[in-house]
Amino acid sequence: xxxxxxxxxxxxxxxxxxxxxxxxxxxxxxxxxxxxxxxxxxxxxxxxxxxxxxxxxxxxxxxxxxxxxxxxxxxxxxxxxxxxxxxxxxxxxxxxxxxxxxxxxxxxxxxxxxxxxxxxxxxxxxxxxxxxxxxxxxxxxxxxxxxxxxxxxxxxxxxxxxxxxxxxxxxxxxxxxxxxxxxxxxxxxxxxxxxxxxxxxxxxxxxxxxxxxxxxxxxxxxxxxxxxxxxxxxxxxxxxxxxxxxxxxxxxxxxxxxxxxxxxxxxxxxxxxxxxxxxxxxxxxxxxxxxxxxxxxxxxxxxxxxxxxxxxxxxxxxxxxxxxxxxxxxxxxxxxxxxxxxxxxxxxxxxxxxxxxxxxxxxxxxxxxxxxxxxxxxxxxxxxxxxxxxxxxxxxxxxxxxxxxxxxxxxxxxxxxxxxxxxxxxxxxxxxxxxxxxxxxxxxxxxxxxxxxxxxxxxxxxxxxxxxxxxxxxx
Numbered sequence: 012x013x014x015x016x017x018x019x020x021x022x023x024x025x026x027x028x029x030x031x032x033x034x035x036x037x038x039x040x041x042x043x044x045x046x047x048x049x050x051x052x053x054x055x056x057x058x059x060x061x062x063x064x065x066x067x068x069x070x071x072x073x074x075x076x077x078x079x080x081x082x083x084x085x086x087x088x089x090x091x092x093x094x095x096x097x098x099x100x101x102x103x104x105x106x107x108x109x110x111x112x113x114x115x116x117x118x119x120x121x122x123x124x125x126x127x128x129x130x131x132x133x134x135x136x137x138x139x140x141x142x143x144x145x146x147x148x149x150x151x152x153x154x155x156x157x158x159x160x161x162x163x164x165x166x167x168x169x170x171x172x173x174x175x176x177x178x179x180x181x182x183x184x185x186x187x188x189x190x191x192x193x194x195x196x197x198x199x200x201x202x203x204x205x206x207x208x209x210x211x212x213x214x215x216x217x218x219x220x221x222x223x224x225x226x227x228x229x230x231x232x233x234x235x236x237x238x239x240x241x242x243x244x245x246x247x248x249x250x251x252x253x254x255x256x257x258x259x260x261x262x263x264x265x266x267x268x269x270x271x272x273x274x275x276x277x278x279x280x281x282x283x284x285x286x287x288x289x290x291x292x293x294x295x296x297x298x299x300x301x302x303x304x305x306x307x308x309x310x311x312x313x314x315x316x317x318x319x320x321x322x323x324x325x326x327x328x329x330x331x332x333x334x335x336x337x338x339x340x341x342x343x344x345x346x347x348x349x350x351x352x353x354x355x356x357x358x359x360x361x362x363x364x365x366x367x368x369x370x371x372x373x374x375x376x377x378x379x380x381x382x383x384x385x386x387x388x389x390x391x392x393x394x395x396x397x398x399x400x401x402x403x404x405x406x407x408x409x410x411x412x413x414x415x416x417x418x419x420x421x422x423x424x425x426x427x428x429x430x431x432x433x434x435x436x437x438x439x440x441x442x443x444x445x446x447x448x449x450x451x452x453x454x455x456x457x458x459x460x461x462x463x464x465x466x467x468x469x470x471x472x473x474x475x476x477x478x479x480x481x482x483x484x485x486x
Contacts, residue, residue: 200234240254
Protein backbone atom coordinates (compact mmCIF):
# COMPACT_ATOMS: atom_id res chain seq x y z
CA UNK A 12 0.00 0.00 0.00
CA UNK A 13 2.86 2.35 0.82
CA UNK A 14 4.39 1.65 -2.62
CA UNK A 15 1.02 2.27 -4.36
CA UNK A 16 0.51 5.55 -2.51
CA UNK A 17 3.99 6.83 -3.25
CA UNK A 18 2.85 8.50 -6.51
CA UNK A 19 0.03 10.39 -4.72
CA UNK A 20 0.28 13.14 -2.18
CA UNK A 21 -2.45 11.65 0.04
CA UNK A 22 -5.16 8.95 0.30
CA UNK A 23 -7.89 11.30 -0.95
CA UNK A 24 -6.03 11.85 -4.21
CA UNK A 25 -5.53 8.10 -4.62
CA UNK A 26 -9.22 7.33 -4.01
CA UNK A 27 -10.21 9.98 -6.53
CA UNK A 28 -7.99 8.28 -9.11
CA UNK A 29 -9.63 4.90 -8.32
CA UNK A 30 -13.10 6.38 -8.83
CA UNK A 31 -12.11 7.74 -12.27
CA UNK A 32 -10.71 4.37 -13.33
CA UNK A 33 -13.86 2.57 -12.13
CA UNK A 34 -16.08 4.97 -14.06
CA UNK A 35 -14.07 4.29 -17.23
CA UNK A 36 -14.37 0.52 -16.70
CA UNK A 37 -18.14 0.76 -16.20
CA UNK A 38 -18.47 2.90 -19.34
CA UNK A 39 -16.47 0.42 -21.44
CA UNK A 40 -18.57 -2.51 -20.17
CA UNK A 41 -21.76 -0.61 -20.98
CA UNK A 42 -20.51 0.06 -24.51
CA UNK A 43 -19.65 -3.60 -25.02
CA UNK A 44 -23.06 -4.74 -23.78
CA UNK A 45 -24.82 -2.26 -26.04
CA UNK A 46 -22.88 -3.33 -29.15
CA UNK A 47 -24.69 -5.80 -31.42
CA UNK A 48 -23.32 -9.32 -31.64
CA UNK A 49 -21.38 -9.88 -34.86
CA UNK A 50 -23.81 -10.65 -37.66
CA UNK A 51 -26.87 -9.25 -35.87
CA UNK A 52 -28.68 -6.02 -36.67
CA UNK A 53 -29.01 -3.46 -33.86
CA UNK A 54 -32.41 -3.81 -32.18
CA UNK A 55 -35.03 -1.19 -32.99
CA UNK A 56 -38.63 -0.49 -32.10
CA UNK A 57 -41.23 -2.08 -34.38
CA UNK A 58 -43.05 0.10 -36.89
CA UNK A 59 -46.18 1.67 -35.31
CA UNK A 60 -48.33 0.00 -37.98
CA UNK A 61 -46.92 -3.42 -37.17
CA UNK A 62 -47.42 -2.73 -33.47
CA UNK A 63 -51.13 -2.04 -34.14
CA UNK A 64 -51.46 -5.33 -35.99
CA UNK A 65 -49.70 -7.21 -33.22
CA UNK A 66 -51.34 -5.54 -30.21
CA UNK A 67 -54.74 -4.00 -31.06
CA UNK A 68 -57.76 -6.32 -30.94
CA UNK A 69 -59.84 -5.28 -33.94
CA UNK A 70 -61.86 -8.50 -33.91
CA UNK A 71 -63.76 -10.18 -31.05
CA UNK A 72 -62.43 -13.22 -29.25
CA UNK A 73 -62.40 -16.37 -31.40
CA UNK A 74 -61.72 -18.78 -28.53
CA UNK A 75 -59.84 -18.93 -25.23
CA UNK A 76 -56.61 -20.57 -24.13
CA UNK A 77 -58.43 -23.48 -22.49
CA UNK A 78 -60.17 -24.24 -25.79
CA UNK A 79 -56.87 -24.06 -27.67
CA UNK A 80 -55.20 -26.40 -25.18
CA UNK A 81 -58.06 -28.89 -25.68
CA UNK A 82 -58.01 -28.95 -29.50
CA UNK A 83 -55.82 -32.06 -29.62
CA UNK A 84 -58.66 -34.06 -28.08
CA UNK A 85 -60.57 -33.69 -31.38
CA UNK A 86 -57.76 -35.21 -33.48
CA UNK A 87 -57.67 -38.75 -34.91
CA UNK A 88 -56.56 -41.47 -32.50
CA UNK A 89 -53.00 -41.84 -33.79
CA UNK A 90 -52.38 -38.10 -33.68
CA UNK A 91 -53.76 -37.92 -30.15
CA UNK A 92 -51.49 -40.75 -29.01
CA UNK A 93 -48.45 -38.85 -30.17
CA UNK A 94 -49.27 -35.54 -28.47
CA UNK A 95 -50.57 -37.16 -25.27
CA UNK A 96 -46.96 -37.98 -24.40
CA UNK A 97 -45.83 -34.38 -24.69
CA UNK A 98 -45.53 -31.63 -22.11
CA UNK A 99 -48.03 -28.76 -22.25
CA UNK A 100 -45.50 -26.50 -23.99
CA UNK A 101 -44.61 -29.18 -26.56
CA UNK A 102 -48.28 -29.94 -27.13
CA UNK A 103 -49.01 -26.27 -27.78
CA UNK A 104 -46.21 -26.18 -30.35
CA UNK A 105 -47.62 -29.29 -32.03
CA UNK A 106 -51.09 -27.74 -32.05
CA UNK A 107 -49.81 -24.59 -33.74
CA UNK A 108 -47.96 -26.69 -36.31
CA UNK A 109 -51.07 -28.71 -37.13
CA UNK A 110 -53.11 -25.61 -37.96
CA UNK A 111 -50.25 -23.68 -39.56
CA UNK A 112 -50.01 -21.02 -36.86
CA UNK A 113 -46.70 -19.15 -36.71
CA UNK A 114 -45.08 -19.02 -33.28
CA UNK A 115 -43.99 -15.57 -32.17
CA UNK A 116 -40.18 -15.93 -31.80
CA UNK A 117 -40.28 -13.39 -28.96
CA UNK A 118 -42.73 -15.40 -26.85
CA UNK A 119 -41.49 -17.49 -23.94
CA UNK A 120 -41.22 -21.30 -24.27
CA UNK A 121 -44.08 -21.68 -21.79
CA UNK A 122 -46.49 -19.29 -23.52
CA UNK A 123 -45.74 -19.83 -27.23
CA UNK A 124 -47.93 -16.98 -28.38
CA UNK A 125 -48.95 -16.96 -32.06
CA UNK A 126 -48.20 -14.09 -34.43
CA UNK A 127 -51.60 -14.34 -36.13
CA UNK A 128 -53.64 -13.97 -32.93
CA UNK A 129 -53.53 -11.55 -30.01
CA UNK A 130 -53.89 -13.30 -26.65
CA UNK A 131 -55.48 -10.95 -24.11
CA UNK A 132 -54.95 -10.89 -20.33
CA UNK A 133 -57.87 -13.27 -19.81
CA UNK A 134 -56.51 -15.82 -22.25
CA UNK A 135 -58.84 -14.88 -25.13
CA UNK A 136 -57.48 -15.34 -28.66
CA UNK A 137 -58.32 -12.56 -31.16
CA UNK A 138 -57.47 -13.07 -34.83
CA UNK A 139 -55.47 -10.40 -36.65
CA UNK A 140 -54.36 -9.82 -40.26
CA UNK A 141 -51.06 -11.61 -39.68
CA UNK A 142 -52.77 -15.00 -39.40
CA UNK A 143 -52.87 -15.06 -43.22
CA UNK A 144 -50.26 -12.42 -44.03
CA UNK A 145 -47.29 -13.50 -41.92
CA UNK A 146 -45.71 -16.83 -42.70
CA UNK A 147 -42.32 -18.44 -43.05
CA UNK A 148 -40.12 -19.91 -45.77
CA UNK A 149 -38.34 -23.03 -44.54
CA UNK A 150 -39.00 -21.91 -40.98
CA UNK A 151 -37.59 -18.42 -41.47
CA UNK A 152 -39.88 -15.51 -40.68
CA UNK A 153 -39.99 -13.06 -43.60
CA UNK A 154 -41.95 -9.80 -43.05
CA UNK A 155 -44.88 -9.66 -45.45
CA UNK A 156 -44.71 -13.23 -46.77
CA UNK A 157 -48.06 -15.02 -46.79
CA UNK A 158 -48.77 -17.87 -44.37
CA UNK A 159 -48.83 -20.85 -46.72
CA UNK A 160 -49.51 -23.34 -43.92
CA UNK A 161 -52.55 -21.78 -42.25
CA UNK A 162 -55.55 -24.15 -42.08
CA UNK A 163 -58.31 -21.91 -40.76
CA UNK A 164 -61.07 -24.33 -41.74
CA UNK A 165 -59.74 -27.21 -39.62
CA UNK A 166 -59.03 -24.83 -36.74
CA UNK A 167 -62.57 -23.41 -36.93
CA UNK A 168 -64.18 -26.86 -36.99
CA UNK A 169 -62.15 -28.17 -34.07
CA UNK A 170 -62.75 -25.03 -32.00
CA UNK A 171 -66.50 -25.48 -32.57
CA UNK A 172 -66.28 -29.12 -31.49
CA UNK A 173 -64.49 -28.24 -28.25
CA UNK A 174 -66.89 -25.39 -27.50
CA UNK A 175 -69.89 -27.61 -28.16
CA UNK A 176 -68.52 -30.26 -25.82
CA UNK A 177 -67.93 -27.61 -23.15
CA UNK A 178 -71.35 -26.00 -23.69
CA UNK A 179 -69.86 -22.72 -24.95
CA UNK A 180 -70.98 -22.76 -28.59
CA UNK A 181 -73.22 -19.75 -28.12
CA UNK A 182 -71.79 -16.84 -30.09
CA UNK A 183 -73.25 -15.85 -33.46
CA UNK A 184 -69.75 -15.98 -34.96
CA UNK A 185 -69.37 -19.62 -33.86
CA UNK A 186 -72.60 -20.65 -35.56
CA UNK A 187 -71.82 -18.58 -38.64
CA UNK A 188 -68.37 -20.13 -38.98
CA UNK A 189 -69.93 -23.59 -39.14
CA UNK A 190 -71.89 -22.58 -42.25
CA UNK A 191 -69.39 -20.20 -43.85
CA UNK A 192 -66.33 -21.96 -45.35
CA UNK A 193 -62.97 -20.58 -44.27
CA UNK A 194 -60.89 -22.23 -47.02
CA UNK A 195 -60.80 -25.70 -48.53
CA UNK A 196 -57.02 -26.13 -48.53
CA UNK A 197 -54.31 -25.08 -46.12
CA UNK A 198 -52.57 -21.90 -47.18
CA UNK A 199 -55.59 -20.49 -49.00
CA UNK A 200 -58.53 -18.49 -47.71
CA UNK A 201 -62.10 -17.54 -48.57
CA UNK A 202 -61.32 -14.00 -47.37
CA UNK A 203 -62.84 -12.32 -50.43
CA UNK A 204 -66.23 -13.56 -49.31
CA UNK A 205 -65.49 -12.55 -45.70
CA UNK A 206 -65.34 -8.98 -46.98
CA UNK A 207 -68.57 -9.35 -48.94
CA UNK A 208 -70.34 -10.75 -45.86
CA UNK A 209 -69.08 -7.95 -43.58
CA UNK A 210 -70.09 -5.24 -46.04
CA UNK A 211 -73.58 -6.76 -46.37
CA UNK A 212 -74.13 -5.83 -42.70
CA UNK A 213 -73.25 -2.14 -43.11
CA UNK A 214 -74.67 1.04 -44.54
CA UNK A 215 -72.23 3.21 -46.52
CA UNK A 216 -71.47 5.28 -43.38
CA UNK A 217 -70.47 2.05 -41.52
CA UNK A 218 -73.63 1.76 -39.41
CA UNK A 219 -74.57 -1.83 -38.60
CA UNK A 220 -77.72 -3.23 -40.22
CA UNK A 221 -79.24 -6.74 -40.34
CA UNK A 222 -77.55 -9.01 -42.89
CA UNK A 223 -78.83 -8.18 -46.35
CA UNK A 224 -79.56 -10.84 -48.94
CA UNK A 225 -76.39 -11.51 -50.92
CA UNK A 226 -75.11 -14.29 -53.16
CA UNK A 227 -71.82 -15.91 -52.16
CA UNK A 228 -69.50 -17.75 -54.54
CA UNK A 229 -67.20 -19.40 -52.03
CA UNK A 230 -63.71 -19.96 -53.39
CA UNK A 231 -60.10 -19.88 -52.21
CA UNK A 232 -57.46 -17.22 -52.73
CA UNK A 233 -53.73 -17.11 -52.13
CA UNK A 234 -52.78 -14.22 -49.82
CA UNK A 235 -50.57 -11.73 -51.71
CA UNK A 236 -47.08 -10.68 -50.63
CA UNK A 237 -47.33 -7.47 -48.64
CA UNK A 238 -44.09 -5.99 -49.98
CA UNK A 239 -45.86 -5.48 -53.33
CA UNK A 240 -48.32 -3.05 -51.76
CA UNK A 241 -46.04 -0.03 -52.23
CA UNK A 242 -46.02 -0.45 -56.01
CA UNK A 243 -49.75 -0.81 -56.50
CA UNK A 244 -52.13 1.96 -57.52
CA UNK A 245 -55.16 -0.21 -56.72
CA UNK A 246 -55.53 -3.25 -54.50
CA UNK A 247 -56.81 -6.81 -54.87
CA UNK A 248 -56.04 -9.03 -57.84
CA UNK A 249 -58.40 -7.13 -60.15
CA UNK A 250 -57.22 -3.75 -58.85
CA UNK A 251 -60.80 -2.51 -58.58
CA UNK A 252 -60.42 -0.89 -55.17
CA UNK A 253 -58.38 2.25 -54.45
CA UNK A 254 -55.21 2.00 -52.42
CA UNK A 255 -56.61 3.74 -49.36
CA UNK A 256 -56.15 3.01 -45.68
CA UNK A 257 -59.92 2.90 -45.08
CA UNK A 258 -60.33 0.03 -47.55
CA UNK A 259 -57.88 -1.98 -45.44
CA UNK A 260 -60.39 -1.70 -42.58
CA UNK A 261 -62.91 -3.84 -44.43
CA UNK A 262 -61.96 -6.91 -42.41
CA UNK A 263 -62.61 -5.16 -39.08
CA UNK A 264 -66.32 -4.83 -39.87
CA UNK A 265 -67.49 -7.54 -37.49
CA UNK A 266 -71.03 -6.63 -36.29
CA UNK A 267 -69.73 -6.19 -32.74
CA UNK A 268 -67.71 -3.15 -33.91
CA UNK A 269 -70.10 -0.21 -34.28
CA UNK A 270 -69.61 2.77 -36.56
CA UNK A 271 -67.89 4.97 -33.98
CA UNK A 272 -65.47 2.19 -33.13
CA UNK A 273 -64.55 1.82 -36.80
CA UNK A 274 -64.01 5.57 -37.11
CA UNK A 275 -61.81 5.58 -34.00
CA UNK A 276 -59.38 3.15 -35.64
CA UNK A 277 -58.74 5.21 -38.75
CA UNK A 278 -55.46 6.69 -37.50
CA UNK A 279 -54.23 3.18 -36.73
CA UNK A 280 -54.80 2.15 -40.32
CA UNK A 281 -52.98 5.17 -41.68
CA UNK A 282 -49.93 3.79 -39.87
CA UNK A 283 -50.71 0.21 -40.91
CA UNK A 284 -50.74 1.30 -44.55
CA UNK A 285 -47.46 3.11 -43.97
CA UNK A 286 -46.04 -0.16 -42.62
CA UNK A 287 -47.15 -2.03 -45.75
CA UNK A 288 -45.53 0.63 -47.92
CA UNK A 289 -42.27 0.25 -45.99
CA UNK A 290 -41.80 -3.47 -46.65
CA UNK A 291 -39.07 -4.62 -49.04
CA UNK A 292 -38.82 -7.82 -51.04
CA UNK A 293 -36.55 -10.49 -49.48
CA UNK A 294 -33.38 -11.57 -51.24
CA UNK A 295 -33.13 -15.08 -52.65
CA UNK A 296 -31.07 -17.28 -50.33
CA UNK A 297 -30.09 -19.97 -52.80
CA UNK A 298 -27.41 -19.96 -55.50
CA UNK A 299 -27.84 -17.91 -58.69
CA UNK A 300 -25.89 -18.53 -61.88
CA UNK A 301 -25.09 -14.92 -62.78
CA UNK A 302 -24.21 -15.65 -66.38
CA UNK A 303 -27.58 -17.32 -66.96
CA UNK A 304 -29.39 -14.59 -65.00
CA UNK A 305 -27.95 -11.92 -67.33
CA UNK A 306 -29.27 -13.85 -70.32
CA UNK A 307 -32.58 -14.20 -68.52
CA UNK A 308 -32.79 -10.44 -68.04
CA UNK A 309 -32.92 -10.03 -71.83
CA UNK A 310 -35.68 -12.64 -72.15
CA UNK A 311 -37.64 -10.97 -69.35
CA UNK A 312 -37.33 -7.52 -70.92
CA UNK A 313 -38.52 -8.80 -74.30
CA UNK A 314 -41.38 -11.02 -73.11
CA UNK A 315 -42.49 -10.13 -69.55
CA UNK A 316 -41.72 -6.52 -68.68
CA UNK A 317 -44.66 -4.94 -70.52
CA UNK A 318 -47.01 -6.48 -67.93
CA UNK A 319 -44.84 -7.12 -64.88
CA UNK A 320 -42.55 -4.10 -65.03
CA UNK A 321 -38.77 -3.72 -64.96
CA UNK A 322 -36.34 -4.19 -62.07
CA UNK A 323 -33.03 -2.61 -61.16
CA UNK A 324 -30.71 -5.58 -60.65
CA UNK A 325 -27.06 -6.34 -61.22
CA UNK A 326 -28.08 -8.53 -64.15
CA UNK A 327 -29.23 -5.64 -66.32
CA UNK A 328 -29.23 -1.86 -66.61
CA UNK A 329 -33.00 -1.61 -66.33
CA UNK A 330 -34.63 1.12 -64.25
CA UNK A 331 -37.32 -0.05 -61.82
CA UNK A 332 -40.85 0.62 -63.03
CA UNK A 333 -44.24 -1.02 -62.58
CA UNK A 334 -47.18 -0.38 -64.97
CA UNK A 335 -50.10 -1.66 -62.83
CA UNK A 336 -51.40 -3.24 -66.02
CA UNK A 337 -54.82 -4.88 -65.97
CA UNK A 338 -54.76 -7.85 -68.37
CA UNK A 339 -58.11 -8.89 -69.87
CA UNK A 340 -59.29 -12.27 -68.61
CA UNK A 341 -59.65 -13.62 -72.14
CA UNK A 342 -55.96 -12.81 -72.65
CA UNK A 343 -54.41 -14.14 -69.44
CA UNK A 344 -56.79 -17.12 -69.33
CA UNK A 345 -56.45 -17.89 -65.61
CA UNK A 346 -59.31 -19.03 -63.37
CA UNK A 347 -62.25 -16.64 -63.73
CA UNK A 348 -64.12 -17.44 -60.49
CA UNK A 349 -62.42 -14.69 -58.48
CA UNK A 350 -63.33 -12.00 -61.00
CA UNK A 351 -66.96 -13.09 -61.24
CA UNK A 352 -67.44 -13.75 -57.52
CA UNK A 353 -67.69 -10.06 -56.68
CA UNK A 354 -70.88 -8.64 -58.10
CA UNK A 355 -71.51 -5.05 -59.21
CA UNK A 356 -73.45 -4.37 -55.99
CA UNK A 357 -70.37 -4.92 -53.83
CA UNK A 358 -68.13 -2.82 -56.07
CA UNK A 359 -70.74 -0.03 -56.11
CA UNK A 360 -71.04 -0.17 -52.32
CA UNK A 361 -67.29 0.32 -51.99
CA UNK A 362 -67.49 3.31 -54.32
CA UNK A 363 -70.38 4.93 -52.46
CA UNK A 364 -69.09 4.30 -48.93
CA UNK A 365 -67.03 6.01 -46.25
CA UNK A 366 -64.17 3.69 -47.21
CA UNK A 367 -63.57 5.58 -50.45
CA UNK A 368 -64.61 8.96 -49.05
CA UNK A 369 -68.03 8.55 -50.66
CA UNK A 370 -66.74 8.32 -54.20
CA UNK A 371 -63.73 10.64 -54.03
CA UNK A 372 -61.37 7.68 -54.50
CA UNK A 373 -61.50 5.84 -57.86
CA UNK A 374 -63.25 2.47 -58.03
CA UNK A 375 -63.30 0.22 -61.11
CA UNK A 376 -66.83 -1.17 -61.32
CA UNK A 377 -66.17 -3.62 -64.17
CA UNK A 378 -62.46 -4.56 -64.25
CA UNK A 379 -62.75 -7.35 -66.88
CA UNK A 380 -59.45 -8.98 -65.87
CA UNK A 381 -56.57 -9.28 -63.41
CA UNK A 382 -53.63 -6.97 -62.71
CA UNK A 383 -50.26 -8.53 -63.50
CA UNK A 384 -48.47 -8.44 -60.12
CA UNK A 385 -44.99 -7.09 -59.38
CA UNK A 386 -42.35 -9.85 -59.33
CA UNK A 387 -39.74 -8.62 -56.87
CA UNK A 388 -39.34 -11.30 -54.20
CA UNK A 389 -41.31 -13.68 -56.42
CA UNK A 390 -39.12 -16.58 -55.26
CA UNK A 391 -40.71 -16.33 -51.78
CA UNK A 392 -44.31 -15.85 -52.88
CA UNK A 393 -45.12 -19.43 -53.94
CA UNK A 394 -47.57 -20.91 -54.79
CA UNK A 395 -48.41 -18.88 -57.88
CA UNK A 396 -51.47 -17.36 -59.57
CA UNK A 397 -54.10 -15.55 -57.56
CA UNK A 398 -55.58 -18.86 -56.35
CA UNK A 399 -52.26 -20.50 -55.47
CA UNK A 400 -52.76 -23.28 -58.02
CA UNK A 401 -49.16 -23.59 -59.29
CA UNK A 402 -46.53 -24.61 -56.70
CA UNK A 403 -43.32 -23.49 -58.46
CA UNK A 404 -42.00 -20.91 -60.90
CA UNK A 405 -40.69 -23.65 -63.17
CA UNK A 406 -44.29 -24.80 -63.64
CA UNK A 407 -45.48 -21.25 -64.28
CA UNK A 408 -42.97 -21.13 -67.14
CA UNK A 409 -43.81 -24.66 -68.32
CA UNK A 410 -47.61 -25.05 -68.34
CA UNK A 411 -47.37 -28.68 -69.45
CA UNK A 412 -45.52 -29.53 -66.21
CA UNK A 413 -48.17 -28.18 -63.83
CA UNK A 414 -49.47 -30.91 -61.49
CA UNK A 415 -53.21 -31.57 -61.43
CA UNK A 416 -53.18 -32.70 -57.78
CA UNK A 417 -50.37 -31.93 -55.38
CA UNK A 418 -49.69 -31.87 -51.66
CA UNK A 419 -47.65 -29.44 -49.60
CA UNK A 420 -44.66 -30.95 -47.82
CA UNK A 421 -44.99 -28.77 -44.73
CA UNK A 422 -42.70 -25.72 -44.93
CA UNK A 423 -40.13 -27.14 -47.35
CA UNK A 424 -38.70 -25.11 -50.23
CA UNK A 425 -37.76 -26.35 -53.70
CA UNK A 426 -34.63 -24.47 -54.81
CA UNK A 427 -34.42 -26.35 -58.11
CA UNK A 428 -37.93 -25.53 -59.31
CA UNK A 429 -38.18 -22.35 -57.19
CA UNK A 430 -41.26 -22.61 -55.02
CA UNK A 431 -43.01 -25.04 -52.71
CA UNK A 432 -41.70 -28.54 -52.19
CA UNK A 433 -44.69 -30.69 -53.09
CA UNK A 434 -45.67 -34.28 -53.68
CA UNK A 435 -47.39 -34.91 -57.01
CA UNK A 436 -50.22 -37.42 -56.90
CA UNK A 437 -52.56 -38.81 -59.55
CA UNK A 438 -55.77 -38.42 -57.54
CA UNK A 439 -57.06 -37.17 -54.23
CA UNK A 440 -56.79 -39.90 -51.55
CA UNK A 441 -59.87 -42.06 -51.23
CA UNK A 442 -61.63 -43.02 -48.02
CA UNK A 443 -61.45 -41.61 -44.52
CA UNK A 444 -58.33 -39.71 -43.53
CA UNK A 445 -57.21 -36.97 -41.18
CA UNK A 446 -58.95 -33.81 -42.45
CA UNK A 447 -55.95 -31.60 -41.62
CA UNK A 448 -53.76 -33.84 -43.79
CA UNK A 449 -56.36 -33.98 -46.56
CA UNK A 450 -56.50 -30.18 -46.70
CA UNK A 451 -52.83 -30.09 -47.59
CA UNK A 452 -53.82 -31.52 -50.99
CA UNK A 453 -54.62 -29.10 -53.80
CA UNK A 454 -56.96 -30.35 -56.56
CA UNK A 455 -56.86 -27.97 -59.53
CA UNK A 456 -60.08 -29.48 -60.94
CA UNK A 457 -62.24 -27.94 -58.22
CA UNK A 458 -64.16 -24.65 -58.45
CA UNK A 459 -61.86 -21.66 -58.44
CA UNK A 460 -58.69 -23.77 -58.28
CA UNK A 461 -57.77 -24.15 -61.96
CA UNK A 462 -54.08 -23.93 -62.89
CA UNK A 463 -54.71 -23.02 -66.52
CA UNK A 464 -53.79 -19.81 -68.24
CA UNK A 465 -50.74 -17.55 -68.42
CA UNK A 466 -49.54 -19.56 -71.41
CA UNK A 467 -47.23 -16.81 -72.65
CA UNK A 468 -44.03 -18.79 -71.90
CA UNK A 469 -45.13 -21.26 -74.59
CA UNK A 470 -43.37 -19.11 -77.21
CA UNK A 471 -40.04 -19.47 -75.41
CA UNK A 472 -37.43 -22.13 -76.06
CA UNK A 473 -36.37 -24.49 -73.29
CA UNK A 474 -33.12 -22.55 -72.92
CA UNK A 475 -34.97 -19.23 -72.67
CA UNK A 476 -37.20 -20.61 -69.93
CA UNK A 477 -34.16 -21.88 -68.04
CA UNK A 478 -32.33 -18.55 -68.07
CA UNK A 479 -35.55 -16.68 -67.28
CA UNK A 480 -36.05 -18.83 -64.19
CA UNK A 481 -32.52 -17.96 -63.07
CA UNK A 482 -33.19 -14.25 -63.54
CA UNK A 483 -36.46 -14.39 -61.57
CA UNK A 484 -34.61 -15.75 -58.52
CA UNK A 485 -32.71 -12.49 -58.16
CA UNK A 486 -35.61 -10.02 -58.29
